[in-house]
Amino acid sequence: MSQTTQPLHFARQPHPSPVAPEQRAELLRNPGFGRVFTDHMATIRYTEGKGWHDAKIEPRGPIPMDPAAAVLHYAQEIFEGLKAYRTADGGATLFRPEENARRFQKSAERLAMPILPEALFLEALDQVVSIDRDWIPEGDGSLYLRPFMFANEAFLGVRPSSEYLFIVIASSVGAYFKTQADAVSVWVSENYTRAAPGGTGAAKCGGNYAASLVAQAEASRNGCDQVVFLDAVERRWIEELGGMNVFFLFEDGSMTTPPLGGTILPGITRASVLALAKDKGITVREEPYSLDQWRADAASGRLREAFACGTAAVLTPIGTVKGRDGEFTIGNGRSGARTEELRNTLVDIQRGRAADPHSWVHKVF
Known part of the structure; x- marks a missing residue:
């Protein structure tokens, strides 16, 4: 057109x-x-x-x-x-x-x-x-x-x-999440999926969010702040939350986030976090991460922190994960030092309190 x-x-x-x-x-x-x-x-x-x-x-x-x-x-x-x-x-x-x-x-x-x-x-x-x-x-x-x-x-x-x-x-x-807790809880949806290959998962259209509401309601009924979706094919890989991307931080200082591939929205906050992490020398992987691995890494202590990110949520720590097979806690169930560091760096750039090395800030007046 x-x-x-x-x-x-x-x-x-x-x-x-x-x-x-x-x-x-x-x-x-x-x-x-x-x-x-x-x-x-x-x-x-x-x-x-x-x-x-x-x-x-x-x-x-x-x-x-x-x-x-x-x-x-x-x-x-x-x-x-x-x-x-x-x-x-x-x-x-x-x-x-x-x-x-x-x-x-x-x-x-x-x-x-x-x-x-x-x-x-x-x-x-x-x-x-x-x-x-x-x-x-x-x-x-x-x-x-x-x-x-x-x-x-x-x-x-x-x-x-x-x-x-x-x-x-x-x-x-003001703040997106109503909870006063230091970290949010998420519910793993195993009955519903957000997007399928060839669908509209990478587009920001209202239909994607309408389809997620029943899963979000399920999360709320189970006492959680947000829902996390698995892939539509194997039902094992973490994709994204109801309206935000997700990151995992490990004991060796590295960081992982699910890869884009048409079923995940390419978040602008996600891209910014990836760039800031690299600036700080953090090893970043964009690779599949399964629910089973998430549970195992949390239990062993290999996984130290996890956070959701998006325009509304900024960087929000994930403390507890619940699902059909029970629940588990990440770290001490609160915000971690690396999450706070990345969040503060991002917010300071957004609000003009820090240098803007990537020329991200657009001045209106």
Whole structure:
């Protein structure tokens, strides 16, 4: 599908009655995750034969939608997630947004959707962060950005839509996990799988997450914070959690993470952790790791730490693993020194508190 080659001008329509400063301050005291939204959103339309057009920054509000809109029937929908951080000088930064733009393009390609040019993706993010800059929390909070695109042509028929709507909304957020524990617990799903070879596992589309919800509910019933999926073929290899990648750290100082291969989402935090680990001289392996080996290594002490990672979770230690055959604990069941070191290094780069040797930080203003 064709791309826009000429830059689009974003028409600005400021909110006529934005949230009052005192009300906003109260919301930002404890925003939680994904419940407090800013005043504005970015929208861009796509029409077959016309390309991308009608770019706007406008008040956040309901989206008019025909009941025959293609997304409601055939699930052509993709999204991304990234954060804006407040810096000490009062500015704002994004972390590796170009990688989100490129992953968004790959997701679009997999779901037969139009390719949004990287420059348009980035401009939409910058515009939303700029107009809603006061919604970026102080301290450890951040502004979570959710770019997404869906098919909105009104028709009933199994084919790619000819019309799409791209939107960016923003949400002021705190910690992703509600638990006050030092590490999270995970449930091994042996009844459900997240993705199969040839499927959409490497695309960030809503259907992948819808299919994971029943397994996440199973995890919650068993007292766990997250679900961990095994491969769909042999049902023995660790793949990823419900919405984040996973790493294992061993007594010899090395680190392993499951390899990408079409069934695992190529996480941007995952890629960043791999780069930072190599910077620190940590031996890193991208290779299959089985549930049986995970259990055995935890029992023998060979496995010292494990953590989940993603935009929302950052780096979150895994303390306990539960499943049909019982449970086991990793290390002392708490966060480990190496996990904390990697997390602190990543967060300090994201927030402009440390050098940025890989030029990952994108300054908005």
